[in-house]
Amino acid sequence: MAIYLCHQEPGLLVHDAEVVASRPGAVALSRSAFHPGGGGQVSDRGHITWSDASDASGGEADVTGIEIDGDTWWHLLDRDVEPSGTVPSGVVEVRVDGDHRHRVASLHTMSHVLNAFVFDEFAGALVTGAQINGDGTGRMDFDLPEVDNERVRALEAPVNDVIARGLAVRSVYVDAGDAEAVAGLVRSMSVAPPPTPDGLLRIIDIDGLDRQACGGTHLSNTAESPLIRITKVENKGRHNRRVRFVFAE
Numbered sequence: 231m232a233i234y235l236c237h238q239e240p241g242l243l244v245h246d247a248e249v250v251a252s253r254p255g256a257v258a259l260s261r262s263a264f265h266p267g268g269g270g271q272v273s274d275r276g277h278i279t280w281s282d283a284s285d286a287s288g289g290e291a292d293v294t295g296i297e298i299d300g301d302t303w304w305h306l307l308d309r310d311v312e313p314s315g316t317v318p319s320g321v322v323e324v325r326v327d328g329d330h331r332h333r334v335a336s337l338h339t340m341s342h343v344l345n346a347f348v349f350d351e352f353a354g355a356l357v358t359g360a361q362i363n364g365d366g367t368g369r370m371d372f373d374l375p376e377v378d379n380e381r382v383r384a385l386e387a388p389v390n391d392v393i394a395r396g397l398a399v400r401s402v403y404v405d406a407g408d409a410e411a412v413a414g415l416v417r418s419m420s421v422a423p424p425p426t427p428d429g430l431l432r433i434i435d436i437d438g439l440d441r442q443a444c445g446g447t448h449l450s451n452t453a454e455s456p457l458i459r460i461t462k463v464e465n466k467g468r469h470n471r472r473v474r475f476v477f478a479e
């Protein structure tokens with residue numbers, strides 16, 4: 231995967247960009263701080279505003295998601311701005327919804343923490359799936375064939391303890407070939423990102439707790455997350471345990 235602008239500048243939520251292509255209900259931009267989603271994480275959402283050079287009027291639309299088509303990121307809009315009405319063109323102001331970003335990044339970061347405890351507690355059990363939603367709910371699936379579900383639920387306390395401890399979260403890039411040799415680094419069987427074109431893998435490091443390959447959005451410190459509640463642990467097939475979690479507050 232490419233190194234996204236939102237990975238290089240996680241704090242960048244408002245910027246200008248040129249419209250490089252448009253179609254009914256979508257625009258492609260010269261640059262974008264949006265995270266396009268992937269690996270079970272929903273995309274960022276936000277807003278764009280533009281002016282129309284032909285009549286000095288402007289327009290605006292919510293960005294509801296990103297659709298990737300080759301190298302083009304289509305920013306999906308909540309209204310058909312073509313062919314009737316004004317067409318976004320020239321320079322637009324791009325605004326990423328910071329509350330949505332924070333909710334998703336919080337749940338996503340805490341999914342790493344949960345993953346770390348499951349990995350330790352259950353002899354290297356791997357993730358088989360994940361879904362991080364924008365409404366403050368998420369789930370992770372683990373390959374845990376013979377485990378008491380209450381033992382999984384009990385991990386809520388150590389996860390919340392990590393929030394209280396305020397551990398730093400950093401992203402680093404390592405050689406993908408080296409990374410594969412480190413047990414546990416590529417933790418997930420289904421949501422690990424592919425390397426960058428020059429062979430680097432993005433690693434999320436939670437200080438002293440966990441390192442794993444991931445292309446999503448994360449907090450910079452675990453203390454930024456609301457507390458988490460594990461609402462349910464379900465059996466999904468012979469091997470899978472599905473862990474559902476929400477913000478506790």
Ligand SMILES: [Zn+2]
Nearest residue numbers: 338444445446
């Ligand atoms: Zn992640």
